[in-house]
Amino acid sequence: MSAQGAEIVSLAREWVGTPYVHQAACKGAGCDCLGLLRGIWRQVHGGEPEHVPAYSKDWSEPQGEERLWQAALRHLVEKPLTQAAVGDVILFRMRASAVAKHLGVQSVVGFAEQRSGAARPIGRAHGGNGSKFIHAYSGHGVVESPLSPPWQRRIVARFHFPEETV
Numbered sequence: 336m337s338a339q340g341a342e343i344v345s346l347a348r349e350w351v352g353t354p355y356v357h358q359a360a361c362k363g364a365g366c367d368c369l370g371l372l373r374g375i376w377r378q379v380h381g382g383e384p385e386h387v388p389a390y391s392k393d394w395s396e397p398q399g400e401e402r403l404w405q406a407a408l409r410h411l412v413e414k415p416l417t418q419a420a421v422g423d424v425i426l427f428r429m430r431a432s433a434v435a436k437h438l439g440v441q442s443v444v445g446f447a448e449q450r451s452g453a454a455r456p457i458g459r460a461h462g463g464n465g466s467k468f469i470h471a472y473s474g475h476g477v478v479e480s481p482l483s484p485p486w487q488r489r490i491v492a493r494f495h496f497p498e499e500t501v
Contacts, residue, residue, distance in 0.1 A: 403438070419466070435492065
């Protein structure tokens with residue numbers, strides 16, 4: 336586990352229990368999945384990486400543009416899906432016809448990922464391979480959840496925070 340990855344997870348865990356509030360990014364008061372990542376970014380790098388335009392609460396964007404993915408590519412470091420590490424930012428596509436619009440921070444890398452280098456379900460009930468991630472979603476707020484097979488199937492990209500920003 337890298338020191339940076341451990342720091343990212345530690346910061347993310349400080350947000351657990353924060354209520355879900357669409358487009359918010361305030362630890363303890365409210366955030367959505369992007370707000371969680373924005374808050375961690377501010378703690379690590381100071382300031383916002385860029386102005387965040389308004390976005391819809393549901394999983395569809397009428398324009399069909401991958402805005403979240405594009406923003407992640409501008410500010411984070413993309414890595415292969417098979418190289419799971421603690422502290423990774425994970426991008427999810429919740430429906431096949433929708434844009435990728437959910438984010439989380441990998442908090443635990445399960446034994447199947449460690450052994451094979453790939454996130455693959457192995458049939459353990461509800462918990463998949465032991466991996467976990469921290470994310471915010473409606474009705475639950477910020478939680479640490481098992482990175483179960485249904486979640487794993489929705490992963491479309493994996494990133495890590497840059498060591499420094501320009």
